[in-house]
Amino acid sequence: xxxxxxxxxxxxxxxxxxxxxxxxxxxxxxxxxxxxxxxxxxxxxxxxxxxxxxxxxxxxxxxxxxxxxxxxxxxxxxxxxxxxxxxxxxxxxxxxxxxxxxxxxxxxxxxxxxxxxxxxxxxxxxxxxxxxxxxxxxxxxxxxxxxxxxxxxxxxxxxxxxxxxxxxxxxxxxxxxxxxxxxxxxxxxxxxxxxxxxxxxxxxxxxxxxxxxxxxxxxxxxxxxxxxxxxxxxxxxxxxxxxxxxxxxxxxxxxxxxxxxxxxxxxxxxxxxxxxxxxxxxxxxxxxxxxxxxxxxxxxxxxxxxxxxxxxxxxxxxxxxxxxxxxxxxxxxxxxxxxxxxxxxxxxxxxxxxxxxxxxxxxxxxxxxxxxxxxxxxxxxxxxxxxxxxxxxxxxxxxxxxxxxxxxxxxx
Amino acid sequence: xxxxxxxxxxxxxxxxxxxxxxxxxxxxxxxxxxxxxxxxxxxxxxxxxxxxxxxxxxxxxxxxxxxxxxxxxxxxxxxxxxxxxxxxxxxxxxxxxxxxxxxxxxxxxxxxxxxxxxxxxxxxxxxxxxxxxxxxxxxxxxxxxxxxxxxxxxxxxxxxxxxxxxxxxxxxxxxxxxxxxxxxxxxxxxxxxx
Amino acid sequence: xxxxxxxxxxxxxxxxxxxxxxxxxxxxxxxxxxxxxxxxxxxxxxxxxxxxxxxxxxxxxxxxxxxxxxxxxxxxxxxxxxxxxxxxxxxxxxxxxxxxxxxxxxxxxxxxxxxxxxxxxxxxxxxxxxxxxxxxxxxxxxxxx
Numbered sequence: 001x002x003x004x005x006x007x008x009x010x011x012x013x014x015x016x017x018x019x020x021x022x023x024x025x026x027x028x029x030x031x032x033x034x035x036x037x038x039x040x041x042x043x044x045x046x047x048x049x050x051x052x053x054x055x056x057x058x059x060x061x062x063x064x065x066x067x068x069x070x071x072x073x074x075x076x077x078x079x080x081x082x083x084x085x086x087x088x089x090x091x092x093x094x095x096x097x098x099x100x101x102x103x104x105x106x107x108x109x110x111x112x113x114x115x116x117x118x119x120x121x122x123x124x125x126x127x128x129x130x131x132x133x134x135x136x137x138x139x140x141x142x143x144x145x146x147x148x149x150x151x152x153x154x155x156x157x158x159x160x161x162x163x164x165x166x167x168x169x170x171x172x173x174x175x176x177x178x179x180x181x182x183x184x185x186x187x188x189x190x191x192x193x194x195x196x197x198x199x200x201x202x203x204x205x206x207x208x209x210x211x212x213x214x215x216x217x218x219x220x221x222x223x224x225x226x227x228x229x230x231x232x233x234x235x236x237x238x239x240x241x242x243x244x245x246x247x248x249x250x251x252x253x254x255x256x257x258x259x260x261x262x263x264x265x266x267x268x269x270x271x272x273x274x275x276x277x278x279x280x281x282x283x284x285x286x287x288x289x290x291x292x293x294x295x296x297x298x299x300x301x302x303x304x305x306x307x308x309x310x311x312x313x314x315x316x317x318x319x320x321x322x323x324x325x326x327x328x329x330x331x332x333x334x335x336x337x338x339x340x341x342x343x344x345x346x347x348x349x350x351x352x353x354x355x356x357x358x359x360x361x362x363x364x365x366x367x368x369x370x371x372x373x374x375x376x377x378x379x380x381x382x383x384x385x386x387x388x389x390x391x392x393x394x395x396x397x398x399x400x401x402x403x404x405x406x407x408x409x410x411x412x
Numbered sequence: 413x414x415x416x417x418x419x420x421x422x423x424x425x426x427x428x429x430x431x432x433x434x435x436x437x438x439x440x441x442x443x444x445x446x447x448x449x450x451x452x453x454x455x456x457x458x459x460x461x462x463x464x465x466x467x468x469x470x471x472x473x474x475x476x477x478x479x480x481x482x483x484x485x486x487x488x489x490x491x492x493x494x495x496x497x498x499x500x501x502x503x504x505x506x507x508x509x510x511x512x513x514x515x516x517x518x519x520x521x522x523x524x525x526x527x528x529x530x531x532x533x534x535x536x537x538x539x540x541x542x543x544x545x546x547x548x549x550x551x552x553x554x555x556x557x558x559x560x561x562x563x564x565x566x567x568x569x570x571x572x573x574x575x576x577x578x579x580x581x582x583x584x585x586x587x588x589x590x591x592x593x594x595x596x597x598x599x600x601x602x603x604x605x606x
Numbered sequence: 607x608x609x610x611x612x613x614x615x616x617x618x619x620x621x622x623x624x625x626x627x628x629x630x631x632x633x634x635x636x637x638x639x640x641x642x643x644x645x646x647x648x649x650x651x652x653x654x655x656x657x658x659x660x661x662x663x664x665x666x667x668x669x670x671x672x673x674x675x676x677x678x679x680x681x682x683x684x685x686x687x688x689x690x691x692x693x694x695x696x697x698x699x700x701x702x703x704x705x706x707x708x709x710x711x712x713x714x715x716x717x718x719x720x721x722x723x724x725x726x727x728x729x730x731x732x733x734x735x736x737x738x739x740x741x742x743x744x745x746x747x748x749x750x751x
Contacts, residue, residue, distance in 0.1 A: 043569055043570060047570040047571065047572070047627075047670060047672070047708050048627060048668065048670060048703050048706055048708060048709060049581065049706040049707050049708045049709070050703075051582070052581050052582065052592075052706070052707065053703065053705055053706055056705070064702055065702045065703075068629045068631070068696075068701070068702055068703075068726070069629060070629050070630060071628075071629045071630040071631025071632070071633070071634055071727065072630065072631075072634065074629075074631070087453075087455060087466070090455075093457070095458065095459045098457060098458055098459075099459075115634070131641055131642050134637075134638065134641040134642075135641060135642050135643065138638070138641070138643050151635075151727075151729070152631045152634065152635065152727050153631060153726055153727070214488065215542065215543050215544060216543055216544040217490055217491050217492075217542065217544030217545070218544070228514070229513065229514035230490065230513045230514065232519075234516060234517070235510075235512075235513045235514070235515075235516075235517070235518070235519035236464045236510075236517065236519040236521070237456075237457050237458060237462035237463065237464045237517055238457060238464065239457060239458065240457070240458040240459065241458070242457065242458045242460060242462040242517055243458045243459050243460050243462075248514075286459075288459050311468075311506075313466065313508055313521060313523060315492065315510075315521070322492065324492045324493050324508060326493070326495040326506065326508060328497060337497065338495065338496070338497045338498075338582075340493060340495035340496070342492060342493035342548070346547055346548075347492075347544065347547075349547055350543070350544055350546060350547060571708075572670075572671045572672045572708070574671070575671075581707065592707050595707040595708075596705065596706070596707050597705075597706070597707075597709060597710070597711060598704060598705050599668065599699065599700030599703070599704045599705070599709065599711055599712050600699060600700055600704045
């Protein structure tokens, strides 16, 4: 990374934040003409000091804090935390709870990938596909609301199990939604994978090689699209995934080859939606009877945690990749001594650099969105032109327009 | 003769999957007493009660870089994150690796803890073996105040530019607590007043 | 529309959205309000890309230190008359983030807020209702001019 990138502290307002508006992130590019030579990323705009806050609260309160780390991954963060506590304090989870956790996890994965598909379509310039995918997503959100009570932050987890059961009477609605989602998947596959413009825009663009993905410790669909087989559900037994026969989703399952470009990432995510629907069906069929939580009385649970010393790690497969929580208890307080969170996007930041180098400015939105970052809103982009050393800013709307113009050019 | 022996050993190790006890033995053979403790924890999950394995090791700071090299020779690891604990007299860093990904249900989580003395918390970087460690090492520098020797990029990551220097939010000593109190704000108080 | 709202509005309402450090739950519900099921565009409400064209500012999130300046700048760039809507519990009371060393406070400490929408996240119907209320307030402000 060249150290000549000068720091900019421009006092210009926040750029447009249209769909795909997540946390603001600052990108800095070195460009020559239209090509990108070097990239730098600045984070920290959403630093809410969550880990510091969490160390002052008891584990049950931390579950609700962990839910709000990210609005879309609002199931995986509490799940990783609960598993870390269960591993640290050796609390067993009943089998039925494990299966219910699988159902909710996969439902969230479907909602998240559909959201991403809409965002990617918007970045390419197909707003109609955005509305189509988000309309399908609404049905999945209806099911979430039916099972948990809320569309986004679900509050369904507790240490040692889940809070709400999935009963026989719920099965009818679940099956109806899954049938609708299967139809929706076919429409999506047709809209994305059979469309020439999408292929032209996304093939050969934003490539991440196998070696880079391995060495930079990338996670999730970003790394699977480059051929690296990393998926916590298949690698390590966690909750009930080990009972099903799941395989890694890599693009060669559909096309037979692995290129590591944006098109491969689109394929990986769409195949995962299909896989999630199948896993949900199996989990509902094979759900064993039993308790849903190992210790229903919370004061007793907290008392037990207070007396146990230990450390534990909880790993999960979020829609974006691996999430890991580390927890340490010292045996005297019920508040954890240390709580460390690593969301999946932070492992996918370094891969942005090799992905963006050598591409055009108009490709920035689609490449950045293809990794599905939980911060896909670049609030400002500072651009340094090497040729005559001028510095200028490109806001997100200008980048978006450039991206759409390129699509229109290719469509002719 | 010993050089031939070690290369033969390396080739054997690279392809196969070792059970957790063998992995611990592999490190203990090389580093002997510098490995302070090694614990293997197994927990079962799901209806079929398949087990997942966590290995917890505590090693001495002097062999840290060689340990990482030895690990890369065994199999290229995935670094999930580096967690940190402020233990009073020492600051402990826990490197959470996972190995043998890519093979069905065989992955093992390897967690390695290194203690650093509080008055001189320095550790070597592992970015030359695992470039993906850059982000998490930068975060530990600003949150715990450790110094990572040889890090390619040592700027702040999450804290704002105007955050005071030498204040490390995750440390638990009195001075840090007072500094943070100055910046601390309780949002509920503002709302209750009105 | 609820009772008391005029039968027709004089112009279309342009909305600018700003994220001051939220978890994105509220932002997703704002975008869901644009989608065919809730379809806020049938009322003429449109999301614009720059605060200079906007009438209404939708802010989410507890304001982090890095974002405080920018949020104020966005507010100053909007032309009068303008309405500020604070969406979500974080912006209104702090919710679970009520104590931290990097947060500058509920949005009303940074900007004058006209309408508070609570919920974590608030449903799209609530957000549309809030924007409709903002409309009537704007028309009152314009009438006063």
